[in-house]
Amino acid sequence: MTHPVSTPLLEVRGISKRYGAVLANDQVDLSLYGGEVHALLGENGAGKSTLSKIMYGFTRPDSGEILLGGKPVDLHSPRDARALGIGMVFQNFLLIPALSVLENIALFLTDLPPIFRREAVEQRIREFGERFGLVVDPWAQVRQLSVGDQQKVEILKLLLAQARVLILDEPTKVLAPHEVVALFRVFEVLKAEGYSILFITHKLREVVACADRITVMRQGRVEGRLTSGQADVDTLVTMMFGEGGAGEPTATGTVPEQPPSTLPIFELRGASSKATGSETPLKNLDVSIGAGEIVGVAGVSGSGQKELGDLILGLRPLSTGSKWFCGADASSWTIARIRESGVAFVPEDPLVMAAVPGMSVRENLVLGTGRRYWKGATINWRALEVAMGKSFSALAFPVPGLDPPMGALSGGNLQRVVIAREMAHKPKLVVALYPTRGLDVRSALSVRDLLRRVRDGGGGVLLISEDLEELAEMADRLLVLYGGAIAGEFKRGVWQAEQVGHLMTGSKEALHA
């Protein structure tokens, strides 16, 4: 679907942006036409988020121009962009959890009088919701919504504010597969109504499924442009990474037939934990992770995944039951002790849970390594850098600059740093929550590879994921979590996606295979 005659809704020409030594955008041209979904691809740190923030007036480019309907515009702030009909959904939602959907949307609408009639806004929300398939309860509190519904609220916000160009930075990163399908249906309606959508993602099959045009970036430059017919996963991968790029992950054929070790690496016995607020209480969990085993945990979001991880980490106390690590009762161990005895932990939101944005990458690398690099009152930075360098190369990740603040890293680069740090000291147990979220295909492959290597080396892995394909590929055993309890357990290869799907949504009784 090309538009040789019509003018693009939004166009950027020759955009460059430098951050210190990094040229985040280098002479980028991009045009967005009405009625198209335009996918923006590229490896981690390629400059996608930078470009989208420039198009939204959030970041000022060093050079280049932005044209709206063919006329140059000067975007000083997101407010300017919104006034011109450009809207953006950031990777991290900007909703206020304590307010209702209606209030969140109303706050965003600049044309609203100081005293507004809620009913009028409600009317508009319902109208738009039905028109675009974005039905949400206007009176629901945002904190009670699933991520998928929050995503809908974000998009509704833009539509009600009369945006014609929608920029979505990795909108599917935290969505469950069925939510992705729903989002793509929304895209179809928006397209039919002439909206223009810029869609950033790392999931190439999504791109092939829904994009009309594709722009691939690499190291700040546009590497290539394709239309929907020309794109298949292999071409895209080659464009993103150059020759020798990684292919889509393929399921491992080899299932190492490890003799089941007598002593599990980690065990929960009848473990429960209380919950406050919007948390999910854990009910009587029996989980055992053997040496040389990857245990997958499937479940829709909010089934207790975060709480399970935090229970293992020691952040959340057990209310009943016990916790065992390599044969020792670890029920009351501190987080420091758990980590020092060889537990690596990749949390679901590394920016919030595992990084200090204001400190340098180097300093972030030393956090959480316990006393390994202590040298008197100081830190042995050289030893740290050597060890971390090895860890990065074991993952085939490029080592980022160590001096800039952690917060300046791109989403995927931050995830890489956290993973490299956690995997640096031969962990006995890896607890990984959605570890490949936000990573480009090649990095995701390396992470999966490394998790397998941990397993093959006799370690244990607990892989919590919403991606059933990833779990099918990785897990030797699969647990299904529903409402804080284990709803089902399967051996590798014995389960079917449909069956698991039912258990995940609680629509079927526990079924042990």
Place this chain on the structure above:
Amino acid sequence: MPEARMAAALRTSQAVRISLRYALVCAVALAMFAAILLAAGKDPLKAYADTFTYTLANAYGFSELLVRMTPLLLAAVAVALPSRLGLINVGGEGQLYLGAWMASAGALMFPGLPAWILLPLVVVMGFLGGAIWGAIPGVLRAAKLVNETIATLLLNYIAPLIVSFFIFGPWRAVDSSAYPQSSAFPEAARLPSFFNTRIHAGILISLAVLLAYWLIMEKTRWGVEMRAIGGNPEAAQRLGIPVAVWIVIALAIGGGLAGLAGMGEVMGIHGRLRQGLSPGYGFTGFLISWLAGGRPLGILFMAFLFAIITSAGDTLQITQGLPYSVVNILLAMILFIVLARRPARGTAK
């Protein structure tokens, strides 16, 4: 390497910009204060000229600046250190009083000790006094019971009362019964003073503390852990940093430093324990730390500036017949302008 040069140039220009900004803030505040002096029927130019001649351009005046800087530096670091963990210590004044009280207790209880024991003893006691006053809010905060801002604030009201109780009661000097104060400390407990001025060894302690503060924060693993807590407490906890322990330690050390300031006042200046031994040094320390963004050099500069401003209070009292408290107007103006200029991005960083 062109990049390195570019980065260096960037840093320099940034430093220049920041200095210019501070100069501008001071100029605006001085102009506004001049308007107030005018309104009060005084001559602002003469007031400023007097202030200048009696402080910077005069050896005695200058020595008094150093005297004032001594407690101000300590009181500022007492706020700055906890602020790096995201803690707000507004209890400097109370911690200062308790430090003075404990140091006095040491001096009064062991009057016969030689200086080489007694002097370190009163220093340690002064530190401990403030540290206790800081640790109480620390423990309450670490246990998630009471916010440290409230607790440190409230303890400010108690510490001076403890001091009053002792100087009206058990420690009241018999020789000067008209005036509530303790008897004079033994010479061995007094901090040595220099150059026939009131400058005393406390200034060395203050400067050493400022240097240590910088070293610890920037060069040690403890600094890394504390800054991590300030930067993202949730991540720090998840990464196994003992957050609760650090909260208590940081507030205790902060309190201890304010306590040292109180010790310096009684052992270096007054020679006895008295009421009103601090004209709000603890609070001024908070302003200094805030305006300096917790940065060591900024603290040094701001403490100097505030020493001038508070000296100006004395000068104006004598030369212009204005009450000392007019300088509070000037202080408030500086704070106001700085706060108004700062983008709403949370506290000092």
